[in-house]
Amino acid sequence: xxxxxxxxxxxxxxxxxPAYPSSTKRAPQAAAIALPPQLLPSQxxxxxxxxxxxGAGDLTTxxxxxTAQGQRILVHGRVSDAAGRPEAHxxxxxxxxxxxxxxxxxxxxxxxxxxxxxxxxxxxxxxAQGCYEFLSIEPGAYPWGNHPNGWRPKHIHFSLFGAGFAAxxxxxxxxxxxxxxxxxxxxxxxxxxxxxARLVAKFDxxxxxxxxALAYRFDVVLRGCAATPLDAH
Amino acid sequence: MxxxxxxxxxxxxxxxxxxxxxxxxxxxxxxxxAAICVRGQVLDGDxxxxxxxxxxxxxxxxxxxxxxxxxxxxxxxGRVSVDAxxxxxxxxxxxxxxxPQAAPHIHFTLLAxxxxxxxxxxxxxxxxxxRNHRDPALARVPLARRATxxxxxxxxxxxxxxxxxxxxxxxxxxx
Numbered sequence: 576x577x578x579x580x581x582x583x584x585x586x587x588x589x590x591x592x593p594a595y596p597s598s599t600k601r602a603p604q605a606a607a608i609a610l611p612p613q614l615l616p617s618q619x620x621x622x623x624x625x626x627x628x629x630g631a632g633d634l635t636t637x638x639x640x641x642t643a644q645g646q647r648i649l650v651h652g653r654v655s656d657a658a659g660r661p662e663a664h665x666x667x668x669x670x671x672x673x674x675x676x677x678x679x680x681x682x683x684x685x686x687x688x689x690x691x692x693x694x695x696x697x698x699x700x701x702x703a704q705g706c707y708e709f710l711s712i713e714p715g716a717y718p719w720g721n722h723p724n725g726w727r728p729k730h731i732h733f734s735l736f737g738a739g740f741a742a743x744x745x746x747x748x749x750x751x752x753x754x755x756x757x758x759x760x761x762x763x764x765x766x767x768x769x770x771x772a773r774l775v776a777k778f779d780x781x782x783x784x785x786x787x788a789l790a791y792r793f794d795v796v797l798r799g800c801a802a803t804p805l806d807a808h
Numbered sequence: 809m810x811x812x813x814x815x816x817x818x819x820x821x822x823x824x825x826x827x828x829x830x831x832x833x834x835x836x837x838x839x840x841x842a843a844i845c846v847r848g849q850v851l852d853g854d855x856x857x858x859x860x861x862x863x864x865x866x867x868x869x870x871x872x873x874x875x876x877x878x879x880x881x882x883x884x885x886g887r888v889s890v891d892a893x894x895x896x897x898x899x900x901x902x903x904x905x906x907x908p909q910a911a912p913h914i915h916f917t918l919l920a921x922x923x924x925x926x927x928x929x930x931x932x933x934x935x936x937x938x939r940n941h942r943d944p945a946l947a948r949v950p951l952a953r954r955a956t957x958x959x960x961x962x963x964x965x966x967x968x969x970x971x972x973x974x975x976x977x978x979x980x981x982x983x
Contacts, residue, residue: 590925616868679824732821745816
C-alpha cells in the first residue's frame with residue numbers, strides 16, 4: 576500500500592489566518608505544490624564566523640558606553656534535523672523589542688522608551704554539536720493594532736539556515752507562562768497545542784548564571800532531507 | 809523522528825535583524841555564467857505593492873553547481889528588502905542547469921508581515937523555453953500557471969514579479 580507523504584509543514588499555521596488581518600491580502604490562495612527532495616538543492620548557503628559582526632552574540636553590550644536595561648537572559652539550545660542530528664554551523668539571526676516593548680525601527684511608534692544601549696539584533700552560529708547561545712534582555716510585550724487592546728506576547732524573532740535548502744526557518748521564541756500567549760493570533764495560528772509548545776522556551780536553572788542572568792533553553796528542529804518522509808517519492 | 813519547529817511570521821520589523829546581510833553580487837569562481845540583472849515587484853491581492861517584504865535568492869553558478877561547503881560564506885545567496893514600491897533588484901550570474909533534465913532556475917524565498925510561513929518559489933528564464941519544457945519541477949505545475957514562474961527578458965534584464973494573490977498568483981512550492 577502506498578503511503579501518502581505528509582509535508583513536514585503539516586500542523587503549522589495556515590497561510591490565511593482570519594484573526595491576523597495582515598494575512599488577508601498576502602496569503603496565497605492556491606495550495607503550494609509539493610516538490611520531492613530530489614528536485615531540491617541538497618544544500619543551502621554556507622556561513623562562517625568571519626562574516627558575523629563582533630559581539631553579535633551579546634545583545635546587552637552592543638552600544639559603547641553602557642549596557643542594555645532589563646532582565647539579563649542567556650538563551651541557549653540545540654538545533655537539529657528531524658533525525659536528531661546536529662545542524663552544525665547553522666546561522667541564527669535574532670531580533671527583538673527592548674525591555675519596554677519597543678523595537679529600534681522607524682515604523683514602531685509605541686509610546687515606550689527606546690533604550691540607547693540596546694539595538695535588539697544579533698547573530699550566532701551553532702557549533703559542531705548544533706548548540707548555540709546568546710546573551711540578551713527579556714523583551715517587553717508590545718501593543719499592536721491587529722485587534723482591540725491587542726498585545727503581542729514577549730518574543731524573540733529567530734531566523735535559521737540549516738545545511739539543507741529546505742532547512743530554512745523563520746520563527747519566534749516565546750517565554751513560559753506568558754498570559755498573552757493564549758490571546759495571540761500569531762501563536763494560536765498554529766492549530767495544535769503540542770506544536771505551539773515547541774515555540775515556548777524552557778526556564779533552565781542549570782544554565783542560570785548566579786547573580787548575573789536567567790537562562791532559557793530553546794531547541795529547534797529544522798526540516799531538510801532527514802526530516803523528509805522516506806516515502807515522499 | 810522529531811517534529812519540526814513551526815514557522816511564525818517575520819513581522820513588520822524583520823529589517824532590524826536581517827538587513828545586516830545585504831544582497832551582494834554573486835561572484836562564483838569561475839564566473840562561467842553571464843552577469844544578469846533580475847528585478848521585479850511584490851504585489852498583494854489588490855495588486856498593490858508590498859513595501860515590507862524580504863526577498864532571498866539561492867542559486868547555482870554558471871556551470872550548474874551549488875557552492876561547495878568550502879565556498880566563501882554566503883556564496884550563491886542574495887537577500888534584499890523591497891523598496892517602498894515593493895521592488896527588488898539582484899545583480900547576479902545566470903545559473904547553469906543543475907541536472908541534465910533541469911532548466912536553469914533561481915530559488916526565491918519571501919518573508920513579510922502577514923506571511924505566517926516563508927513562501928518558496930522559483931524563477932525560470934523566458935529564453936530557455938526548450939529546457940523549461942522538460943524541467944521536472946515545472947512539470948508538476950499546471951500548465952496554465954507555469955507562466956507565473958517564467959521571468960520575462962526585457963532590455964534591462966529579467967523581470968520577475970511576485971503576485972501573492974489574484975489571477976496572476978505566483979506558484980509557490982512546499983519544500
